Amino acid sequence: MNQxxxxxxxxxxxxxxxxxxxQPLNRKPIRVFGHARNIATSTDxxxxxxxxxxxxxxxxxxxxxxxxxxxxxxxxxxxxxxxxNNRVLGWRNSTGFEVGAPADxxxxxxxxxxxxxxxxxxxxxxxxxxxxxLAVDRDGSLFVVDSGxxxxxxxxxxxxxxxxxxxxxxxxxxxxxxxxxxxxxxxSERTLAFRLGNAAPLRAGLTFDAGGNLWVTDPGxxxxxxxxxxxxxxxxxxxxxxxxxxxxxxxxxxxxTNRQEKAGVNQPSGVAVDPSGRVFVTDFNNxxxxxxxxxxxxxxxxxxxxxxxxxxx
Numbered sequence: 001m002n003q004x005x006x007x008x009x010x011x012x013x014x015x016x017x018x019x020x021x022x023q024p025l026n027r028k029p030i031r032v033f034g035h036a037r038n039i040a041t042s043t044d045x046x047x048x049x050x051x052x053x054x055x056x057x058x059x060x061x062x063x064x065x066x067x068x069x070x071x072x073x074x075x076x077x078x079x080x081x082x083x084x085n086n087r088v089l090g091w092r093n094s095t096g097f098e099v100g101a102p103a104d105x106x107x108x109x110x111x112x113x114x115x116x117x118x119x120x121x122x123x124x125x126x127x128x129x130x131x132x133x134l135a136v137d138r139d140g141s142l143f144v145v146d147s148g149x150x151x152x153x154x155x156x157x158x159x160x161x162x163x164x165x166x167x168x169x170x171x172x173x174x175x176x177x178x179x180x181x182x183x184x185x186x187x188s189e190r191t192l193a194f195r196l197g198n199a200a201p202l203r204a205g206l207t208f209d210a211g212g213n214l215w216v217t218d219p220g221x222x223x224x225x226x227x228x229x230x231x232x233x234x235x236x237x238x239x240x241x242x243x244x245x246x247x248x249x250x251x252x253x254x255x256x257t258n259r260q261e262k263a264g265v266n267q268p269s270g271v272a273v274d275p276s277g278r279v280f281v282t283d284f285n286n287x288x289x290x291x292x293x294x295x296x297x298x299x300x301x302x303x304x305x306x307x308x309x310x311x312x313x
Contacts, residue, residue, distance in 0.1 A: 050115045052085060058112035059102035061085070065203055068134035068142070069094060077159060079107075079142055081131040085115040088131055088144055092159060105158060107144070107166050119149040120180040126167045128153065132194075133205040133270075137232070138212060144168075145216075147194040147201035149180035152216065154232065170235045172216075172227065182220055189239040189248040193220025202267060209273040217268040217281065221245070222253035224268055224281055226295075243279070243291055244268065246298035259285045259307055262300040 052062060066081035078094035089103035106112050108128035118127020129148025136142055142155040153168035155161075171177055173192030174184065182193035195201040202219040209215060212229030216239075223244040231237035242248055244265040254264040267284035274280070279291040281301075289301035 050113060052115050056085060056113060056115055057102060058089065058106055059100060061089070062115075065132045066134040066145070066205075068136050070136040070140050070142070072136070072138060072140040073159070077136075077140075079134050079136070081134050081144065083130050083132060085109075086117050086127070086129050086131070086148070087115065088128070088134065088142075090142075090158060105166065107142075107155065107158060108146075117148055119146065120178050126153075126177050130195075130201040132201070132203045133217075135206045135208055135214070137208055137214075143172075143206060143214065143232075145194065145204045145206060147204060150174065150182045150184075150192050150194050150220075151180060152192070152206065170233060172214075172232075172235075172237060175236050187221060187249055187251055189225070189242070190236045191221075192216070192218050192225075193251075194218075196220050203269045205268075205270040207271050207273055209277060209279075210275060215271050215273060215279060217271050219267040219269060219284075221251040222265055222267060223251065224265070224271060224279070241295055242297050243281070243295070243299060248297075254283075254285060256285050259287055260304065262289065262302075262304060263298065265289065 050056060061080060061082050062084035064080050065083045068079045070077035070079070075096060076094045078091045080089050082089050087109045088107040090105035090107065091097050092104040102112070108118060108131065109115065110124060117129035118124040119129050128144060128146045131144050132147045133145035134142065140157040142158050144153045144155070146153050151174045152172035154170050154172070155166060156169050158166050168177070174180060182196055183191040194204050204217045204219055206214060206216045214227040214232055216225045216227065218225055223242050225239035226241040227237050228240050239248070245251065252264070253266040254261045256266065265281065265283045268281050270282040272280045277293040281289045281291070283289065287304050287306035290303040290305065291299065292302045
């Protein structure tokens, strides 16, 4: 090819490139690979509605923080709070499931593939964000600490509900399912604080005593609340007892340097009640506090576990 032909070829190529640049190009992809589902939005028609880096399908866990058994069923039902996937998974048979079997039920998300935070302010207001503590009452109702939304949700016997409509029946800590602000409108016996502002959700626990009363750690308010059994089927019930604070309006925590303090707590997380009614609470000060009945508001712990006896007052 002589120099003249080369020059003509380069000129033609330049004209062709210029013609391409004048055409509008679609810079967005038209298909997505690596995930089974995506949710179209006005700004991103292929936005994948998952927080996980890989495909999820209802058999995997991401930073789970809570587990509960429903022993009213035979065999017992197993629930696990899949915290970082913003959902709770349920297995119908806690003793006979096969290794790697997918969960029989997904709670807090609309399907097995979605893992983004849900709740008030999202299209799925009854969904959940960063669930932590779980508990099941004697009738088989599941209670979920929805930490990212400052509330506890109650699901009456989830496995008896249609699998595509497992929604909570009532809420604790908020007036309605549409709100999720901590201590709204003010701290009281009806409010909770599991997430303060834009900070990461705090871990909270809950359990039932022999009388069916619900005990809840309220870490953002540095307290433990007891909700009477007869009030748990209504929205925003009132606690009838508080530990860690003298009343329902206090929220000052115990400094980490004052681990021997028995009257207060610092971001309590786990809670358990033994058959005699003693309440055990773990808190951020690397200790477990033991409260003995009879209870009154603000009653100090009887003992502290995790601290040498010579240090305790």
